[in-house]
Amino acid sequence: MNKHTNTKSGSPSSIRKRLILVIFSLVLIGTDGVLLAGCSLLVPMSKVPTIESPRLQQLTDDAYLYESPAWSPDGKRIAVTRNRANLGLHGPISTEYEVVLIDLQTGKTEVLSHQSGWAIMAPAWSPDGKQLAVIGYDRKLNSLLLYSIDSQEWTEVECSFCEYPTWSSDGMSIYVAAMLGAGPGVLGEYGLLQLDPVTGQILAEYPLGEDFLGPYTLASDETEVVLATGSPRSDCEAIWRLDLISGDKKSFIDDPNVDECDPALSPRMDLLAYTMKDGSSGATNRLVITSDLTNEVSTLIAPNQPPYEIHYLSWSPDGKRIAFAYGVFNIIRPAYSDLYVIEVPEQLQAMQ
Amino acid sequence: MTMRRLSRNEFEGNRVKIAKIRVIPSLLLEASNELQRIGSEVEAVGDQVQTAASRAPSYEGQFGPKVHSLGSEAMVRSRKLAQDLSALANVLRNKGEDFESADLAGAEGLAGILAKLEAWLSSDRLLVLSGFSKSLLTRILNLGTLLSTGGGEVPDEEPDWEPPKWASSAICAYELWSWFDENIGQSIRDFTGKTTIRVKQGLDGIAWAFYFSMTQNPQSQMAMWINDYLLTVQEPGLPPDGPLTVAYEAMMVVGPTGDPASLVGTELVELMWDRRMNVSFIMPSGSGASPWEGRILLAERLVDPSELDLPENAALVGHELTHDLQRELNDPRFFPPGSLRFEEPNRGIVGDSTNYMEVMAYIVGETIEYDLLLQKASSVGLSAADSLRLNNIENSLATLTDPNSWNAAQSIAAYHQNCDVYLDNFVLENSLPDHRIPPGGWQHWLRETGFSDASIKHIESIAARGTPKPLPALDPNTGKIIPATPTPTITSTPISPTSTPSPTPSSTPSSTPSPSSTPTPDPSPTSTETPTTEP
Numbered sequence: 007m008n009k010h011t012n013t014k015s016g017s018p019s020s021i022r023k024r025l026i027l028v029i030f031s032l033v034l035i036g037t038d039g040v041l042l043a044g045c046s047l048l049v050p051m052s053k054v055p056t057i058e059s060p061r062l063q064q065l066t067d068d069a070y071l072y073e074s075p076a077w078s079p080d081g082k083r084i085a086v087t088r089n090r091a092n093l094g095l096h097g098p099i100s101t102e103y104e105v106v107l108i109d110l111q112t113g114k115t116e117v118l119s120h121q122s123g124w125a126i127m128a129p130a131w132s133p134d135g136k137q138l139a140v141i142g143y144d145r146k147l148n149s150l151l152l153y154s155i156d157s158q159e160w161t162e163v164e165c166s167f168c169e170y171p172t173w174s175s176d177g178m179s180i181y182v183a184a185m186l187g188a189g190p191g192v193l194g195e196y197g198l199l200q201l202d203p204v205t206g207q208i209l210a211e212y213p214l215g216e217d218f219l220g221p222y223t224l225a226s227d228e229t230e231v232v233l234a235t236g237s238p239r240s241d242c243e244a245i246w247r248l249d250l251i252s253g254d255k256k257s258f259i260d261d262p263n264v265d266e267c268d269p270a271l272s273p274r275m276d277l278l279a280y281t282m283k284d285g286s287s288g289a290t291n292r293l294v295i296t297s298d299l300t301n302e303v304s305t306l307i308a309p310n311q312p313p314y315e316i317h318y319l320s321w322s323p324d325g326k327r328i329a330f331a332y333g334v335f336n337i338i339r340p341a342y343s344d345l346y347v348i349e350v351p352e353q354l355q356a357m358q
Numbered sequence: 359m360t361m362r363r364l365s366r367n368e369f370e371g372n373r374v375k376i377a378k379i380r381v382i383p384s385l386l387l388e389a390s391n392e393l394q395r396i397g398s399e400v401e402a403v404g405d406q407v408q409t410a411a412s413r414a415p416s417y418e419g420q421f422g423p424k425v426h427s428l429g430s431e432a433m434v435r436s437r438k439l440a441q442d443l444s445a446l447a448n449v450l451r452n453k454g455e456d457f458e459s460a461d462l463a464g465a466e467g468l469a470g471i472l473a474k475l476e477a478w479l480s481s482d483r484l485l486v487l488s489g490f491s492k493s494l495l496t497r498i499l500n501l502g503t504l505l506s507t508g509g510g511e512v513p514d515e516e517p518d519w520e521p522p523k524w525a526s527s528a529i530c531a532y533e534l535w536s537w538f539d540e541n542i543g544q545s546i547r548d549f550t551g552k553t554t555i556r557v558k559q560g561l562d563g564i565a566w567a568f569y570f571s572m573t574q575n576p577q578s579q580m581a582m583w584i585n586d587y588l589l590t591v592q593e594p595g596l597p598p599d600g601p602l603t604v605a606y607e608a609m610m611v612v613g614p615t616g617d618p619a620s621l622v623g624t625e626l627v628e629l630m631w632d633r634r635m636n637v638s639f640i641m642p643s644g645s646g647a648s649p650w651e652g653r654i655l656l657a658e659r660l661v662d663p664s665e666l667d668l669p670e671n672a673a674l675v676g677h678e679l680t681h682d683l684q685r686e687l688n689d690p691r692f693f694p695p696g697s698l699r700f701e702e703p704n705r706g707i708v709g710d711s712t713n714y715m716e717v718m719a720y721i722v723g724e725t726i727e728y729d730l731l732l733q734k735a736s737s738v739g740l741s742a743a744d745s746l747r748l749n750n751i752e753n754s755l756a757t758l759t760d761p762n763s764w765n766a767a768q769s770i771a772a773y774h775q776n777c778d779v780y781l782d783n784f785v786l787e788n789s790l791p792d793h794r795i796p797p798g799g800w801q802h803w804l805r806e807t808g809f810s811d812a813s814i815k816h817i818e819s820i821a822a823r824g825t826p827k828p829l830p831a832l833d834p835n836t837g838k839i840i841p842a843t844p845t846p847t848i849t850s851t852p853i854s855p856t857s858t859p860s861p862t863p864s865s866t867p868s869s870t871p872s873p874s875s876t877p878t879p880d881p882s883p884t885s886t887e888t889p890t891t892e893p
Contacts, residue, residue, distance in 0.1 A: 091659065093776070094644020095677060096670045096723060099659075100743075145668065146734075148741050169742050189739045196742060217749070219742045240746055286842040288830045312830060312839045313775050337743070338670075338724065338750045340644070340776050 054333040054344045057309045061349040065108055065329075071098055072345045073238075074128045074170070074221065075320045075329040078135050084108045084320070084329055085118075085129035085138055086345055097338040103127040105140055108345075118153060120160060126151060130171045130180075139171040139180055139203070150182060152203060163206040167194060169219060175226045178202075179209055183222065186213055198222075198231060198248070212248060214255065221318060223271040232258065232269040232278065238317035239337040242267030242290070245280060265290065270319035270328070277354065279306075279328055281316050290315040293330060295354055306348055317343075326350055587661055592635040601637045605666040605675040606630070609726055611733060620729030622722055622813045626676055629683060629808045646674050648681030648711075650696030669730035677723030683807040684715050692796035712794040713767040713783045718803060720770070721758050724751045725817050752824030759821040763795045765829055771837045772830050781837030788834050 053069055065084070066072055071092035076085045084107070091102035103125040107116040118138070120126050125143040132139070135155070142151040142162070150165040166189075168182040180203045188194030196218040200210040212231075220242070222233035230249050236242035244260035245267075259266050265283040267290055272279070276298050283290040289312035296303045306328070307316070313334055320329040328350060333343025590601035597603060609623030618624040636653040639661040647655040656678065665671050687693040694710040728751045731744055740748070760766045771777075771784035787793040796803065801814045831840040 091644050091657075093642055094657070094670065094674065095646060095720075096644075096673045096727060097747075099644050099668075100670060101665075101668065143741075146738050167739060167741050183742060185740065185742045185745060188741075191736050191739075193735060193740055193745060196745075217746075219746050237746055240750060288828065288839070288842055310841045312841055313773075334776070336750075336773070337747055338727075338754060339773055342776065 054314055054342060055309075055311055056344075057307065057332060057346065059307060059348070061351070062307070063347045065110075065113075065345040065347060067344060069093070069342055071333070071335075071341045072331045072343045073335070074318050075331065075345055076129045076131055077320050077322050077329060078131050079133060079323055080135055081323045082110055084110060084345070084347075085131065086329075086331075087127040087129065089341075092342055093340040095340070097336060098341050100143060101125045101145055103143065105129045105138070110347075120151065124149075124151075128170045130173055132173050133175055133177045139173065141169055141171065141182075150180065150201065150203075150206075163201065163203060165199070165201065165206070168199065170221055172222070172224050174200075174224065174228055181224055181231070183219060186211055210250075212250060212253060214248065216246070216255075221268060221270070223269055225271065226273075226275055232271055234267045234269055234280075236265075236267065238267055238290075238315075239335045239341075241265065242281075242283075245269045245278075259296070268317050268319045268330075270321055272321050273323055273325045277325070277350075279319050279321065281319070283315075288312045290317065292316070293319070293328070293348070295350065297354075304354060306350070322347075326355055587639045587658065590637045590639070590661075592630075592633075592637055594632045594634060601639075601661070601663075602635065602666070602675060604663040605672045608667040608669075608672040608730060609676060611730070613733060614736065619733040620726050621816055622809065623672070623676060623726040623729060625809050625813055626679055626722065626726070630679055633682075635679075635682065644674070646678045648678045648685065648696070651682055651685035654678040654682060669727045669734065672730060673723040673727035676726040677719045680719040680722040680807070681711065681715060684718065687806060689796070692794060711779070711783065713770040713780060713787060714763060714793070714795045716770045716780065716783075717758050717763070717766045718800055718807075721755060721800060721804070721817060722809075724754055724758075725813075725820060727751060728755075728820055749824075752820055753827055754824070755817065755821035756824030756826045757829075759800060759818065760826060761799070763799065764793050766800070767793060767795060768829055768832060769827065771832055772839060773827070775837075775839060784832060784837040785835065788832075 056064060056067070069092075071089040073087045073089075077083075078085065086106055086108065087103055088106045089098040089103050091099035105118040105126050107118065109115070118126065118140075120142055122144065124145075126140045127143070128141045130139045131137075137155065138153040140151050140153060142149040147166040148168050150163040150168055150171060152161040152163065153159075154161075165182060165184070167185040170183045172181045173179075174181070180201050182199050182201065184197060184199045185194035186197040186199070195213050196216060197214045198212040199208055200212075201207065202209055214233075216235045217237075217240075218233060218235055219237040219240070220234055221238070222231050224231050229251055230247050232245060232247055234242040234245050243265050245258045246255050247258045248255045258269075259278075259280065263284060266280050267283070268279075268281045270279045271277070277295055278297075279293065279295050281290045282292040282294055284292070291310055291312070291314065292308040293306045293316050294303050295306060309316075309332070314332060315335060316330050316332050317335055318331045322328070326349060327347050329345065329347045331343040331345055334341050335343065592600045592602040596606055600606075606627045609620055610627050611619045613619045634652070638653070638655050639658045641647060641655050641657045644657050644659075646657065649655065654675075656675070660666060660671060660674075666675065684693045685695045688695075692712065693715060694712070696710060728748060731740065731748055731751075734740060734744065757769050758766050760769075767787065768784065771780045774780045783794075787795075801818075804814055804817075805811070831842070832838065833840050
């Protein structure tokens with residue numbers, strides 16, 4: 007039964023209260039223009055605590071969401087996804103993703119914007135550094151977009167259900183995470199696609215049979231992909247290897263007491279960086295490196311400030327540094343993060 | 359944009375106009391009594407401000423102390439104001455008894471009220487904190503007494519014009535103006551028969567204030583901004599130019615069979631159908647608020663109607679409208695109406711809400727988004743991100759519909775650690791035996807707000823597909839998540855081998871998708887077919 011009661015707002019009592027309401031509201035307005043109460047029921051105060059370490063460089067320090075950094079082949083710039091409409095009650099606004107280029111020497115930033123105003127995300131540099139592959143979103147479906155650094159022109163490759171492009175080492179093909187077979191009335195299956203970036207022709211499909219949506223690493227010889235089940239913006243569980251020749255996938259790192267995420271192979275392919283969430287921490291907050299040679303796992307950094315997490319790892323081309331995002335990465339809740347670069351200690355680099 | 363301040367002569371001229379208004383003694387006596395009551399309440403508010411401010415969390419170690427200090431000042435000032443109001447009341451009473459001198463005295467008394475309130479509100483610190491200029495307050499207050507300030511320059515046209523910082527607080531200014539308009543101005547109008555500026559509804563008052571006291575040019579950018587962003591009203595039904603019409607239509611969209619794609623969304627629109635809703639687009643992007651009944655605040659960017667058919671934005675509107683329905687339940691303990699009240703000594707803040715109200719609002723909003731994503735699946739298909747979003751909503755609804763309502767309410771704070779309002783609610787509710795959660799469960803209270811059994815069953819069916827999210831321990835004093843394994847600092851740990859979850863190749867696992875990999879709404883899902891929504 008509906009019990010709505012319409013109340014009259016013009017009574018002397020309500021009028022008095024409204025005067026006081028105003029006074030109260032004015033008093034509680036903050037110096038930075040943010041309303042704490044009164045006129046605003048919900049006010050996000052979103053800033054990720056700074057991590058401090060001698061080996062860390064903080065690249066961003068604002069209330070926005072940063073994801074998917076990608077190091078340019080010359081090591082001078084990082085392309086990263088940013089969302090400045092990231093504090094929505096129901097998550098970052100899907101139409102507001104953009105790609106920002108950060109010059110690591112000057113700190114200057116350049117925002118890439120698509121000519122049609124589409125949201126763009128998940129940048130990937132071509133091996134020669136002349137193009138960026140990004141995912142575009144036109145409010146309905148995705149596309150694979152190629153951006154020429156020199157001409158600043160965009161090329162669209164039809165790929166409606168694609169995410170996270172990665173170039174092959176020869177630049178002749180692009181791999182994307184995708185919902186294979188998706189379309190009107192069909193949800194499809196998580197997997198990988200290999201595309202010809204010029205024609206858009208699908209060269210190969212690799213179904214996964216697992217929940218998967220996230221960054222992955224393509225081996226330089228294109229024989230395998232290392233990926234995590236789940237997603238940085240959901241819950242990862244384990245790291246897998248997908249054999250691109252046979253199509254088989256194998257559990258790679260799967261400690262039953264730990265969730266692993268964000269696998270990133272070093273440029274020489276002999277170190278694997280990833281993130282961990284152990285049962286007690288409640289957040290993916292440990293960045294580690296392991297080596298095929300030693301089988302040892304070394305912790306690079308482990309801030310313990312839940313709910314803040316480490317995700318989206320990207321190796322520098324020389325294998326000496328790793329870029330990552332640190333913050334809150336919800337997909338249906340407010341999300342915000344900062345971008346950092348951490349140096350890999352020399353003794354670990356020597357393993358390569 | 360340039361604005362012209364009132365000259366001293368103009369201000370004095372306004373006072374002269376006040377003096378020409380006749381005031382009957384009985385009204386003065388009524389005003390006197392009213393002022394006495396207001397004085398005591400203002401004093402009480404000052405105490406509450408001080409109490410509330412003392413609880414303000416320190417943000418980055420900077421903001422908390424300022425609020426604490428401000429709260430103490432507010433208490434002192436409110437007491438002084440109360441004394442002043444009391445004195446004014448005595449003056450009015452005395453003068454009211456002296457019929458012959460009532461006109462001038464009454465006018466002076468009214469002007470004195472304005473002057474004192476203005477002085478209080480525009481003191482240096484409050485001026486800075488409120489973002490209101492002294493001249494603006496003067497003009498607004500003058501309008502409250504039916505006085506035109508007589509001028510203001512037409513602002514220059516600027517292509518990149520943006521409203522000044524204080525403009526989004528104009529709702530508060532309206533409330534101030536409204537009180538004067540109805541409490542004092544109306545008394546004068548009743549006597550004089552003058553009805554020049556009699557605006558009863560919503561924010562129109564502040565529009566008049568800006569029109570007459572700042573620009574006198576309805577085509578000015580400021581005036582247009584006020585109209586477009588602050589003063590929008592969703593009239594009953596689906597008016598073509600309604601600020602929420604696109605969102606309503608999105609929520610009411612029908613599927614291929616002609617049935618509602620979102621039963622919850624359709625019922626919500628039906629519940630709002632006859633209501634008039636004031637809508638202001640002033641919130642940070644993506645945010646929303648329902649400060650008190652009949653009014654919602656939405657993200658500024660949503661002033662573009664085309665934004666409102668995105669599932670996540672329609673969900674936001676659904677969330678805020680649910681709050682509005684809650685605020686009409688006439689249950690101040692569990693569903694506070696939002697206006698300031700004195701019976702709850704621990705709260706007393708306008709826009710009060712509970713985290714259980716949020717539980718219900720998120721349930722409605724997320725269900726609408728889920729349904730609209732499925733509608734998108736059937737029309738164009740879903741990306742992997744969309745599918746992940748469906749999965750996240752299933753898990754979220756599984757959490758929010760926890761039979762243990764307190765767990766659900768705590769999850770609001772746990773998964774919105776950036777929202778001080780939710781954390782503050784948690785701190786209070788954690789200390790109360792009933793946690794400000796009404797008995798009956800979310801199903802009962804959604805029915806009370808008007809949703810059908812079919813909608814509730816639909817929500818339950820989505821939640822059944824998800825996995826409740828773990829509930830971390832929250833600090834009872836701050837609402838912040840308590841790290842399970844505290845470390846002394848945030849700095850990195852030395853490079854040293856730790857536990858060795860060695861890479862251990864194993865056999866290929868089953869490739870059967872997990873239940874959540876392909877959202878499978880009822881009634882008869884398959885792993886690849888897009889499900890249809892239930893009728």
